Amino acid sequence: MALAGAQKGAGFAETQWLVQRGSQFVQVSELLYRLLEQLDGERTLDKLAAKLTARSPWTISPEQVAQLLEHKLIPLGLVDSQAATAAARSKPRSPLAVNLRIKTIGPRLLEPITGVLQKLYAPTILIPLLALIVVAHAWLYLGRGVGDAVEQLLFHPMLVFAVIGVVLLSALLHEFGHASALRYGGGKVRAIGVGWYLIYPVFFTDTTDAYRLGRWARVRVDVGGFYFHLLAAVAFIALAELLGQPWLAFVTFAINVEVLRQLTLPFIRLDGYWLLADLMGIPDPFSQTRPFLRSLLPGSRPKGTKLPRLRPWAKAAFASYVAVTVPTLCFLLYKAVTKLPDLWSTAWDSFELHKAALTTAFESGDVMRAITSSLEVFITAMPALATGLMVVLLVSWAARNIARRLALPPGSLTPERTETRS
Numbered sequence: 001m002a003l004a005g006a007q008k009g010a011g012f013a014e015t016q017w018l019v020q021r022g023s024q025f026v027q028v029s030e031l032l033y034r035l036l037e038q039l040d041g042e043r044t045l046d047k048l049a050a051k052l053t054a055r056s057p058w059t060i061s062p063e064q065v066a067q068l069l070e071h072k073l074i075p076l077g078l079v080d081s082q083a084a085t086a087a088a089r090s091k092p093r094s095p096l097a098v099n100l101r102i103k104t105i106g107p108r109l110l111e112p113i114t115g116v117l118q119k120l121y122a123p124t125i126l127i128p129l130l131a132l133i134v135v136a137h138a139w140l141y142l143g144r145g146v147g148d149a150v151e152q153l154l155f156h157p158m159l160v161f162a163v164i165g166v167v168l169l170s171a172l173l174h175e176f177g178h179a180s181a182l183r184y185g186g187g188k189v190r191a192i193g194v195g196w197y198l199i200y201p202v203f204f205t206d207t208t209d210a211y212r213l214g215r216w217a218r219v220r221v222d223v224g225g226f227y228f229h230l231l232a233a234v235a236f237i238a239l240a241e242l243l244g245q246p247w248l249a250f251v252t253f254a255i256n257v258e259v260l261r262q263l264t265l266p267f268i269r270l271d272g273y274w275l276l277a278d279l280m281g282i283p284d285p286f287s288q289t290r291p292f293l294r295s296l297l298p299g300s301r302p303k304g305t306k307l308p309r310l311r312p313w314a315k316a317a318f319a320s321y322v323a324v325t326v327p328t329l330c331f332l333l334y335k336a337v338t339k340l341p342d343l344w345s346t347a348w349d350s351f352e353l354h355k356a357a358l359t360t361a362f363e364s365g366d367v368m369r370a371i372t373s374s375l376e377v378f379i380t381a382m383p384a385l386a387t388g389l390m391v392v393l394l395v396s397w398a399a400r401n402i403a404r405r406l407a408l409p410p411g412s413l414t415p416e417r418t419e420t421r422s
Contacts, residue, residue: 133231
């Protein structure tokens with residue numbers, strides 16, 4: 001455990017404080033933070049109460065110190081107590097988080113790379129590059145166009161796989177944009193890796209250390225992926241012209257669609273979600289929704305954790321977000337579940353359609369045809385497989401959450417502050 005100081009640029013009316021527990025950050029009140037400062041494993045409750053009273057605006061009794069330890073810090077896993085600490089750390093991962101994560105690039109490799117790439121955020125370099133991005137895209141869409149690229153793809157369908165490969169590589173560069181922005185702001189990147197989000201595989205960057213930064217430094221981390229992605233798009237525009245390969249311009253179009261998709265879907269944990277969270281000053285709104293709703297209830301004793309008091313503008317923004325997001329996610333989940341039988345039927349029909357072609361290709365030794373048919377079957381089956389996996393993860397998460405609630409004492413469930421950007 002490490003004390004990380006006051007939370008910067010938050011939307012809370014009173015300053016919140018951050019404590020690092022393992023790889024995660026936990027948000028606590030100033031009173032709890034000051035108590036953690038005094039804990040050394042030797043001071044008695046009487047001495048802790050005296051220290052807190054002398055060094056804070058509060059008058060604290062030994063009994064109150066005991067209550068804070070038992071009902072707040074131990075359930076959060078910030079003070080040792082075997083059963084409660086283990087339960088707090090075994091909180092099941094949300095199906096709206098990146099699951100099945102594998103960290104592939106660690107700090108040892110990231111630090112020298114981001115040490116160089118972070119220079120792209122210096123204003124003297126950033127501003128000209130942003131201007132270049134605008135000019136290049138204006139030239140592509142208002143002058144050059146992407147008609148030739150579409151025509152080349154229609155006449156050479158195998159180029160679609162090249163487009164997919166290049167787009168995936170540019171997605172990895174997107175993650176280096178997040179990592180470099182965090183490094184530029186003074187944070188440390190823990191890893192870049194791959195995982196599974198909702199119904200598709202993703203790259204992710206562990207930027208949890210961004211919680212220590214101010215609001216606008218966090219915003220820079222949020223949009224850093226878009227910045228690097230769009231720089232890659234400019235490079236593909238140039239390569240398309242220099243090499244006479246129009247299909248590379250279509251890669252730029254695909255990148256632009258991906259950027260718009262992430263920006264305009266703040267209902268799931270994509271970059272637009274983290275951007276909105278940091279603009280509101282509310283860390284990870286998904287994990288704060290239930291505490292926020294409890295804080296709106298009249299009375300002072302609703303079961304469970306309540307969200308600290310928000311600034312009026314942050315409260316209005318969060319209420320609007322919850323009012324739109326909850327119905328939207330419920331609708332999307334309903335559509336996913338009801339469409340699952342149709343998706344499985346389509347996948348099976350695709351397999352039946354390509355089974356003969358695959359058999360013929362393998363018997364004749366036509367490796368390319370066999371690979372093409374296999375990819376077509378996989379692409380068709382992927383939505384069904386991914387949606388099925390999402391439903392399984394959701395049911396598993398709900399079951400584990402219910403079991404955990406039955407096992408833990410009331411009030412010990414407090415949302416953790418950890419994020420992974422994809």
